[in-house]
Amino acid sequence: MYPTHIRERVLTLVGQGRSLNSISRETGISRSAIRDWTTRAEPVSRAAECQRCAAPPTLPDEPAAYVYLLGLYLGDGCISSGRRGVYALRIACAAAWPGLVDACARAVRSVRPQNSVCFARSQGCVMVTSSSKHWPCLFPQHGPGKKHERPIVLQPWQQELVDAHPWEFIRGLVHSDGCRITNWTTRVVGGERKRYEYPRYFFTNKSADIRQLYCAALDRVGVEWRITRRGTDPYNVSVARRGSVALMDIHVGPKH
Numbered sequence: 731m732y733p734t735h736i737r738e739r740v741l742t743l744v745g746q747g748r749s750l751n752s753i754s755r756e757t758g759i760s761r762s763a764i765r766d767w768t769t770r771a772e773p774v775s776r777a778a779e780c781q782r783c784a785a786p787p788t789l790p791d792e793p794a795a796y797v798y799l800l801g802l803y804l805g806d807g808c809i810s811s812g813r814r815g816v817y818a819l820r821i822a823c824a825a826a827w828p829g830l831v832d833a834c835a836r837a838v839r840s841v842r843p844q845n846s847v848c849f850a851r852s853q854g855c856v857m858v859t860s861s862s863k864h865w866p867c868l869f870p871q872h873g874p875g876k877k878h879e880r881p882i883v884l885q886p887w888q889q890e891l892v893d894a895h896p897w898e899f900i901r902g903l904v905h906s907d908g909c910r911i912t913n914w915t916t917r918v919v920g921g922e923r924k925r926y927e928y929p930r931y932f933f934t935n936k937s938a939d940i941r942q943l944y945c946a947a948l949d950r951v952g953v954e955w956r957i958t959r960r961g962t963d964p965y966n967v968s969v970a971r972r973g974s975v976a977l978m979d980i981h982v983g984p985k986h
Contacts, residue, residue, distance in 0.1 A: 742844060744764070750765060789891060799821075799834075800888065801898070801906065802905060804882065804906070806907060815863050818861045819862070821858045821859075822856075822857055823858055824985070825856050833905070834858045842865075848860070878935070878936035881939060884943065892943075897981040903940075905985060907934055908932060915928075928970070930970040953978065954973075
């Protein structure tokens, strides 16, 4: 006999489209027992576990974590379909920033605590991955093709959350497609040339829609920005004013 919470966990994994073999290996419960539970159990409603599928739909339980994850997804994320209507959310994180990997995983777990998080490592990259039937509900920007080749528009409920947590959105976008660097220049002072260093933030994304969402969030929190070009393309959003950089340092900071 197994406790009720063990059976519920197994049925949750089955509902995610996991194979009986993989569930058996993870839980130590035999395939025959799992099959018996799935045939005898009442149908499991997955809609109740997704706020957007509820009637009426509600906002995510952890709005700040969701908004941060939205920024990561728009920058370096993708959603791909799998078997039985299950989707995989993948966020690409630089392996050089373990703090970013941890922050991403925490956000995923906060948004979908019912689903596990796994890590696929390759040279220079860690792919933070989680599977659920409900990722397209939570990120309706999902669609065929590259993000910069199709419109990216926030739903009204998403914009409400971004307006309430603009710094989390900015932080997610910078942690995915941005950086904090130190620039330098020289000036002649008293006949002597001196070197001066100053920090600045860059955000680089090919999607004009995503850049506009980033700039609108910066405007909301009072950060001054300007567009700089990479070659002939206006892909970069620069924050270089001292007061604005100070604000970014307080709420975003360098990757780690």
